[in-house]
Amino acid sequence: MAVSRSWLARRTEGFTESVIREMTRLNAVHGGINLAQGFPDFPAPAEIKEAAKRAIDADINQYAITWGAPALRMALASTYADLYGMKVDPDTMITTTCGSTEAMVSTLLAIVDPGDEVVVLEPFYENYGPDAAICGATPVFVPLRGPELTFDRDELARAFGPRTKAIIVNTPNNPSGRVFTRDELVFIAELCQKHDAIAVTDEIYEHIKYTGPHIPIATLEGMAERTVTISGASKTFSVTGWRVGWIIAPPALSAGIRKVHDFVTVGAPAPLQEAVAAALSLGRPYYDKLSHDYRVRRDLLVGALERAGFTPRSPEGAYYVLCDIGRFGFPDDVAFARWLVADVGVAGVPGSSFFSRPELGRTTIRFTFCKTAALLNEAAERLAETETRARKRAV
Ligand SMILES: Cc1ncc(COP(=O)(O)O)c(C=O)c1O
Structure with a gap:
């Protein structure tokens, strides 16, 4: 039976299938190396796995x-x-969620009315557009510009107005790798207070x-009472x-967010919450090692991309590299990404997926390096072929 178009709500019309999933599918078809999707291919720490097993054995079900x-x-x-000097009341200010994905939707559903505006810096993590649509909010995009990928202060100030309810700030940033400086965050904080x-x-x-250091906006002056921190x-x-995942917010905001969260999911997985609680005691030494290990992977991939003729921007945080692909002579980023996975055997994400207007990402591709050194080395060998193969294709 044919599905009537009118069965689906209008809010779903703008939702497209994730390009990342498409690249993952193509990658499987071509036996490629998947540097598209941001999930690690190495094990979680033994401590967290043991704690999860203990919680299940203790019938926390x-x-x-x-x-x-x-x-x-x-x-x-x-x-x-300990980490940020934040005073967070566990009874009234913390909500644990089904990942930060649910945290973002529950937060926006709780604070945004249809017609409100939400400022989003772009390139942006691809969920934020649909998140805004689900709430009936209008996203107002402000580009990060130039090789440093910073926002223009006047442009950002102009994006705030009487209908602005919120700004989404993702730092460290996916896909740009930006870690916003204290100065940039203070500027954003001042706009939030002004509006x-x-x-x-x-x-x-x-x-x-x-x-x-990582600077939570909530730690800036006057921001604890108007920030929802998601991690x-x-x-x-x-x-x-x-x-x-979890949400830290002032009690009044938390009360509203908790109601949405309750009706949408009831709660996050019980035994796994116990395991994460145990893992948090690993503390600073664990976090330092995590960053160190990712730095090694970053340097490996960025070096390989440079040698292969890409123009990568070495990230300050997160585990993605955005690269310029202009010199390979393809009509656009999607054509390049499809060719790369089929001919070179490495999957990345076309840059246009991270922009409100595809033309803004036409000459970029994103790779992730949350993979073992062995896999990244293999990807490096394949990527080294890019220029030669692209030239053959052009002949
Ligand atoms: C910026 C950003 N936010 C949120 C998520 C999703 O996180 P979670 O697994 O906690 O839902 C991702 C995953 O790639 C991400 O890149």
Whole structure:
């Protein structure tokens, strides 16, 4: 039976299938190396796996408290105090969620009315557009410009207006690799205060950074009361399939967000919340090693890309490299990415997926380096062929 178009709500019309998944599929067809999708191919720390097994053996199998298992909220409160000096009440200010993905949607559903505007810096993580659409919000995009990928202050100031409800700030950033400086964050904070807007921050890569400290916007003057801080276990503990994330927000905001979260998911996986609580005690030495190991992988991939004729921008944080592909002479990024996976055997994500207007990403591709050195070395060998093969194709 044919499906009637009118069965689907209008809000789904703008949703396209994730290009990342398309690249993953093509990669499987061509037996390529998948540097498209951002999930690690190495094991999670033994401590977190053991803690999960203990929790299941202890029959922690039923719903946790909807806003989070007490052990995890306590562990998060002391983590935020230790690392950032943030005073977070575990009873009223923390909500644990099914990944930071759910955290972002539940937050926006709780704070945004249809017609409100949400400022988004671009290139952006591809969920933010649909997140805004689900809430009926209008995203207002502001580009990061130049080789340094910074925002123009006047342009950002102009994006704020009477309808602005929030700005989404993702630092360290996917896909650009930017870690916003204190100066940049202070400027954003001042705009939020001037326009009575909320900063919703996606800090999922907070422990994967190569320069300077991670600065949660909530720690800037006057921002604790108007910031929703989102993070999670996926990237820090290499457990993207566990779906454990969290939200730190002032009590009044948390109360609204918790209601949405309750009706949407009831709660995050109970035994895995216990495991993440245990893993948080690994603390600073673990985070330092995580960043160190990712720095080695970053340098390996960035070096290989440079030698292969790409123009990569070495990231300050997160585990992605955006590269310029202009010199290979392809009509656009999608054509290049499809050719690369089929002919060279390495999958990346066409840059246009990260922009509101595809033409802005026409000469870029994103690769991830959350892979073992062995796989990255193999990718490097294949990428070295790019220029020769591209030239043959052009003849
Ligand atoms: C910027 C950003 N936010 C959120 C997520 C999703 O995180 P989670 O697994 O916690 O839902 C990703 C995953 O790639 C990401 O890059």
